[in-house]
Amino acid sequence: MSWKRNILKTDQRDAVVKAMQPVLYDFIDLSLQLKQAHWCVKGAGFLPVHEQLDDIVESARKASDEIAERIVMLGVAPQGHIQTTATATRLEKYPDTFVNVDKTLTLIADRLDKTIQGLRTAIAAVGEPDPITEDLLIGISADLEKHLWFVQAHEGEAR
Numbered sequence: 001m002s003w004k005r006n007i008l009k010t011d012q013r014d015a016v017v018k019a020m021q022p023v024l025y026d027f028i029d030l031s032l033q034l035k036q037a038h039w040c041v042k043g044a045g046f047l048p049v050h051e052q053l054d055d056i057v058e059s060a061r062k063a064s065d066e067i068a069e070r071i072v073m074l075g076v077a078p079q080g081h082i083q084t085t086a087t088a089t090r091l092e093k094y095p096d097t098f099v100n101v102d103k104t105l106t107l108i109a110d111r112l113d114k115t116i117q118g119l120r121t122a123i124a125a126v127g128e129p130d131p132i133t134e135d136l137l138i139g140i141s142a143d144l145e146k147h148l149w150f151v152q153a154h155e156g157e158a159r
């Protein structure tokens with residue numbers, strides 16, 4: 001589908017959507033993994049981490065909505081199905097068990113980092129065809145990078 005009035009030329013639009021769709025899959029998975037972590041975190045220092053994880057869920061859900069709606073603005077149907085996301089996500093599966101606080105922080109920091117790397121790849125790809133999408137993704141990455149700092153700040157010893 002295209003809109004009657006299209007912002008980008010078809011080849012530009014296709015390049016932008018091709019860069020954004022994998023990021024959407026990562027964010028949908030990230031939102032679900034953060035909830036899994038929120039439910040299963042256990043042990044000393046549980047409560048602030050349990051609450052912090054829900055703050056990140058809120059950011060991740062907002063980001064996935066903004067990414068999907070940007071794809072819509074460009075005239076393409078975003079793909080947000082759980083079945084497709086399950087195979088397309090670039091994040092590793094979260095454990096099935098309860099997870100202690102330190103391990104939870106490490107697992108979440110790794111997944112935030114992976115999502116940010118994907119975002120930064122997309123940012124590099126969309127800048128030339130569409131600086132507006134680039135701006136959106138930069139804002140999303142800045143927010144996620146702040147969350148990564150907050151998670152890493154109480155993850156074990158400083159290196």
Ligand SMILES: [Fe+2]
Nearest residue numbers: 038039050054
């Ligand atoms: Fe909850």
